[in-house]
Amino acid sequence: MDLSFNEADEQFRAEFREWLAANLPMEWRERGFWRRQGEAGFEMRRQWEADKAKAGFAGIQWPKEYGGRGGTPAQRAIYDEEMVRHRAPLTVNSLGLTFLAPTVMVIGTDEQKRDIIKPLLHNEVIWCQGFSEPNAGSDLASLQCRAELDGDEYVINGQKIWTSNAMHASKMFGLFRTSTEDKKHRGITMLLVDLRNPDGSFAPGVDIRPLKQMSGASDFGEVFFTDVRVPRSNIIGKEGGGWDVAMLLLSFERGASALPQYAAFRREVDDIVELAKTVGRDSDALLRQKIASSVVELECLRYHSLSVLTQVEQGKELGASSSMTKLQWSETHQDIGELFTDVAGLAHQVSGDGLDVTDLQQSFLWSRSETIWGGSSQIQRNIVSELVLGLPR
């Protein structure tokens, strides 16, 4: 495991820090700033991110021919870390960036590479991912949303659920059942679907309804299709080969290290320590033990992430270690959330009396979902038990 970054990487870090210092307004870094912006914040973030892409600080690891920077996995990790450290706004196009663009780079047609990657990087098109359905989550291959061929078009009928960013996306990359005659992993095709007209209204046959989370936000929604027509050329990969495309696509998320999560969670623990001092609980022996445990967990996460990054840099297959990464960061974050509730006491449920804990509260509530999406903890443990321990399926 290599614990250091080389000279070129540190040079990149310095350049990016300089750009952030000049282009990220100080008030944007304040706690609660984005919460106060409400819906308007989305457009601000979209524009800022597009400007950042124009300045060359996007698609860090992507080849230059696709509008990327042509950097290394280590530079990508540095970029993520600096974004968190500077409290830069989260991307508005994470599903497109994490999943769709890398997939198109590998198996897309020349037209798809041209039409999808650069507009995505510059936020001209916002994408969402339509995989899950009411009866197909962990068991994704049970999906039922149909796409039937009619001449040169598919006609889609059915429903997707838990679709992150559905309220803002203009397009979806989704999995649809194009045949029922084959095994359930076959007969699935990945299609690109227009969800909105240029004026922002829903495309014909599309209906999108927000789903409210316990935090009060609606980061995801349900998408309904009634006779939605999609050109046959909108296939990614092969007809009926959607399962293989989905596995390739998901491997891009699994190949990531958890250094950005480490940086974000470390900041949260620092905020919790500040909170303990504010509420006069910093000398509580039990709480001090819990805070120390969280710091130990976090440092383990950092070293595991550096080890993953070294493997990626060396072009090694990650295998089950990506499941361990997911388990480690999501469960560490939930433990930090519990720590927050212990330190804040009843105040973790309401902010008042000059004590604003809303950011920590929101993060605690969000952390509950992190052991579900991207493969639940139970599914990750199944993978580890089979691939690492050799236990039967």
Ligand SMILES: Cc1cc2nc3c(=O)[nH]c(=O)nc-3n(C[C@H](O)[C@H](O)[C@H](O)COP(=O)(O)OP(=O)(O)OC[C@H]3O[C@@H](n4cnc5c(N)ncnc54)[C@H](O)[C@@H]3O)c2cc1C
């Ligand atoms: C915040 C959030 C954002 C999301 N965004 C998207 C998105 O953008 N696009 C999208 O397509 N989906 C999205 N999802 C959906 C997500 O992928 C699913 O919730 C996830 O795959 C789990 O599926 P499920 O909810 O149907 O639960 P189920 O699969 O029904 O699981 C229920 C419980 O059973 C356990 N379980 C299931 N199978 C097994 C097994 N074989 N062994 C042991 N335990 C098992 C699970 O671990 C879980 O605890 C999102 C979910 C969340 C929470």
